[in-house]
Amino acid sequence: MRGFTVLLQKEFREAWRSWKFLWIPLVFALLGMTDPLTNYYMMDILNAVGNLPEGFEMLMPELMPADLLYASIGQFQTIGLLVFMATFVGAVSKERASGMATLLYVRPISFGAYFMSKFVVMSTIGFVSILAGFAASVYYTVILFGTFEIGPLVASFITYFSWLLFVIAVTLMMSATFKTVVATTCAFAVIFIGQILDTLVGAFWTISPWKLPLYGVQLIRGTMEMPDYWWSLSLTLVITIICVSLGILTMKKNASTTKI
Amino acid sequence: MMEELAKVPWAVIAPLIVVQIILMIVALVDLRKIHATNGPKILWVFLIIFTNIVGTIAYFIVGRKQ
């Protein structure tokens, strides 16, 4: 891992100076706030917006705290990941296309070190972001709806972070393998079309990385079949490691495509 | 109208607004300091201020030029 700390410092400096450590967590915090707030004020909003007929009473389902967290995770899964992935999908490919990579690639660096430095910085920003998102969601849920047990909540958070590591590994691997446009398409396809497929026909299987966010919430609800959980978690970690390894290989292989 | 405003639970809404304002300020500060943007700077100023969070996110993802 030659040069890992040097490259890590460079990546951190970049992320820090382009405000990524601030704005992405803030976006996740906003996403986390949205659902508990809108659900709580749904009646008021409807009253304020529309002229509801006399005697109209909407049957609002009784919402459990876990339901609101799940709704917030739904926000992270769509808008959150879209923002996160769009920000980072050029991490390797754009450096090649612009020629910024050239002055680093000619040096005796290890591509493993370079890839991992990017992975670590993305993971750190991802961690802070979902921490902000979870905190915002839980804060409002606790104020407006009810409390969580701390143990399952932490477990749910860690589960979601594992899923995020998978997303990061896929995104970076695509960036190392393809040009930015293709990388974006492929990474989005894997993550978002994967989610849709898993929702549509996912009933036929129980072990899948795309189910991890839901499983995290089921840990809170206490309805999780633990073997499914552990298998999914393990599978996700294995795929993550495979993606990282492939990413390092393709990054090295594509080094010659950097603009000179 | 004033009565309506008074009914708004500000204690609950405040963090939401504060976060949005911080985001907007960060984007504007960065926009002021940055060398070049994709598209005219003034356009981004308007987008950040008037389209709420969408303009801010768009600025950070595609607006900043490296």
Added chain:
Amino acid sequence: MMTTLLQVTGLTKQFAERVVVDGIEFTLEKNTSTALIGPNGAGKTTTLSMLTGLLKPTSGSVNMLDGDLRANIGFLPQYPQFHPWLSALEFTEMTAKLNSVPARKATVEAQKTLEFVGLGNDLNKKIATFSGGMKQRLGISQAIVHKPKLLLLDEPVSALDPVGRREVLDLLKGLQQETTILYSTHILNDAEEMTDQLLFLRDGKLVEQGTLREVRQRFDEPNYVVEFSTEKEAQLFASQSELVGEARGSHVYIEIIDEKPSMQELLQHLSSCPSKIRKVERQTATLEEIFMKVARKI
């Protein structure tokens, strides 16, 4: 005593059907400067890319006889791109560390190098604010900060204005004594100024090589130029003399082939000439002219 630093044999690069670099061979001696010249599209950048190890040759090899190639080169691309959010010092320091300069030494070395290239007052400025000339200096500093044995420069001064070009050329001349330099250029004046060896590249082939003097001797076809006051006198001289002469304007150009005509013959003709002669000169070809000849040579 010359010692060979780099040996290039049969270096070839083919992209699909197109052969961009075609079996070129040369050696670089330690602490010499070599200019790689040729028209645009001759394969200069591709050759340099292969020497850096960034581009894999289709066939052929690049051997550094004194240590690992990758650890011992400094490279400046024609259009270097930097990470704009770093300061000049941070960037140079980083590149030094990536070339295994110990962390404590890296800061000092980076600072010294930046002062050497003339960026001493801009150490902590962000690269995003740099002008083209400043970037080129920074590019040189990142290429030399780790004291590489071989310095590869792709068109190091082509993009600069005359003042910047003069300054950067002087910088490079200062480095000539302590390191081996290979640089590409299509501007011959630069090559004339600092070069021990010339490599002419055309259509991916090495068509000429040697020292400046050797190449000169091979291609230099010197002329006598006789200048008259008027066009008429020139034409008269050209038609009357037995020498092969061509009148252009008020000048007559007489080609020297195998040292014929000799100075004596010429003097005889000149002394019998009735017109007033303003100037007689023996001209040697500039590198520019040699270059044109090589470029046209089939």
